[in-house]
Amino acid sequence: MSDLIFPDFHLPTKLYIRPDVLRNSGAILSGMGSRAVIIITSADFDRLEKVLEIFIKSLNYAGIGTIVFDEIPTVANTEYIDSAVFFTKKTNCDLVIGFGGTESINAAKAVALLTNNYLFCEDLYENPEVKPPLNFVTIPSNPLYGQEILPMFIATDIHTGEKKVYQHNYLYPHASIIDPGIAIYTSDETTVQTGMASLALSTESIISKVTSEFTNTYALKSIDLLFKHLENAYRDNHNPSLRYPISVASVLAGTAFSLSALSVTMSVSCAIASKTASPIEKWMGLILPHVMEFNLTSSPGKYVQMAKVMDEDVKEITVIEAAIKAIEGVRRIGINLDIPQRLSSAGITKNEFKAIAEIAVKYPFMENAPRVLNSDEIETILIAAY
DSSP states (O other): OGGOOOOOOOOEEEEEEEGGGGGHHHHHHTOOOEEEEEEEHHHHHHHHHHHOOOOHHHHHTOOOOOEEEEEESSOHHHHHHHHHHHHHHTTTEEEEEEEEEEEHHHHHHHHHHTTSSSSSGGGGOOOOOOOOOEEEEESSSSSOOTTOOOOOEEEOOOTTTTTTEEEOGSSSSSSEEEEEGGGSSSSSSHHHHHHHHHHHHHHHTOOOOOHHHHHHHHHHHHHHHHHHHHHHHHTTTGGGHHHHHHEEEEHHHHHHHHHHHHHHHHHHHHHHHHHHHHOTTTHHEEEEEEHHHGGGGGGGGHHOOOOOOOOTOTTTTTHHHHHHHHHHHHHHHHHHTTTTOOOGTTTOOGGGGHHHHHHHHHHHGGGTTTTTOOOHHHHHHHHHHH
């Protein structure tokens, strides 16, 4: 019976979040493995080659041999992941390191698990029994809205093009090394998109049916940091000191999400990304205020909490009026960060809504929503966002 009782808080990943920590990565990872494969998309490799050299030198100095697998072009689909697994097995690596953006990190999680299991990537979605993965570590090149620590990966199905989610507690990384200085190699656009994605996870974590004081604490602090620092990081993209609070906010958002298991915004964004072959985070800032509007009347008191953290003036107004301030705050920061406010301006047509909604309802990220959602409700949100 005790096996069915889940802890109120569980985050086994060792976190190293500090400036210039990448130079100490060899000492940090010493003892986790002697032969590491670094999983990185070719796009990330081109962008981060100089940083990667520093990282590899640190590992080699610590006696950890390294092999780089950079044959995933941009998107980690199930076929590329299977190729990376074959490579990792063939080279007898005992440590997997995901280095780069969301696609590199997600691919590394899948590779670590599959290397110890005689399965293809697409077999995992049938939920077979699996053995624990190889030791694996995530090193994000920029804040990844919790993906750096979450026990899941998202991969593109080679046959359908859909973004598919696999979740398992085995997928908590052994460690995550987060050096805010690396983020200066990230584009302004990605900085904004991933920052707003962190905001989406945090705001929805608070209204989840399984929310707790732990969830609220992490989520509200994430919102606070993002509202205080994201615009500055966007305006001064090459200042590494401005990246530290955004990196912390990302981890806090991921922690809150791991406890709350709710993000309608991510579900809808995954569906749009599946139909458009685009990054998931591209859509989250656009969709977020419309999801917040949909859930407003179900959790107005929690929206007031968010509004206060956003420094909105909620004195001498009704609870609903104060809750609306939270949505207005999210809209305002989105406008200030030059995020598109409408699907129509982002190239999405109404005749795609039904297919997007049908994909969105398959994701597990909306099971704890305060209002029950089906494909019709998802279409309603999309129409409001159009």
